[in-house]
Amino acid sequence: MRIIIAMFDSSTVVAVAICAFLVAGVVKGVIGMGLPAVGIAILSLVMSPAQGAALLVVPSLATNVWQFLAGPHVMTLLRRLWSMMLGICAGVWAGSGFLANDTTGRARTALGVVLMFYAAYGLANRRYFVPTRAEPWLSPLIGFATGLVSAATGIFAMPSVPYLQAMALEKEDLVQALGLTFTVATVALGVDLLHGGVLQASVALPSLLALGIASLGMFVGQTVRMHVVPGVFRVCFFIGMLFIGAHLALRGLI
Secondary structure (H helix, E strand, C coil), X not given: CXXXXXXXXXXXXXXXXXXXXXXXXXXXXXXXXXXXXHHHHHHCCCCCHHHHHHHCHHHHXXXXXXXXXXXXXXXXXXXXHHHHHHHHHHHHHHCCCHHHHCCCCXXXXXXXXXXXXXXXXXXXXXXXXXXXXXXXXXXXHHHHHHHHHHHHHCCCCCCHHHHHHHXXXXXXXXXXXXXXXXXXXXHHHHHHHHHCCCCCHHHHHHHHHHHHHHHHHHHHHHHHHCXXXXXXXXXXXXXXXXXXXXXXXXXXXX
């Protein structure tokens, strides 16, 4: 129970948490990704990244499992990406405890730096291509790096998102591959946070409430998507991530 009190000890924290889940859901609804990145980025303004990551385990897992299983090529993607998934698990294991046990602000700094790299990549809007012959050795390396970043920051967009986008997957396959990657990363990170004592039974209710708010946000985002230019929305999203990342990085260093 004390972990809930620590997370929600003021109306300001509650308001920021609700805003984080709602905005993260809207972003997910519009562009199909970004729920953990946005959620943890905003939550880390008022709590530790580990606490934010614990709250987002249920919303992230629920939305990404649905995103993966709803696609048509489940087995094909599993056969193509299994080594990357194992790499993610190995990377989280190698970085185990960094996020849960951090008391120095290093995790917040790392989160800020990763968010800035993520934003810079998105704003650059450059196209890369990974040849199929490179996938057998590159996929596990990318997975391992993604796992390390997940264990250190609670987000799993880097370098997994640029890599999957460079694999020249069809649009539906890319969305499904992102769902698979984020599902595996969420489970691996959840196990890490469980061992670290951050993910406890007392977090279940707030996390379920977060799922409800994020789901509402996704519904709003899917409606908004029909009335906005996706490219403009993405630019605004990445600019926001850049500023939040810079703030978190500087705050962690001060």
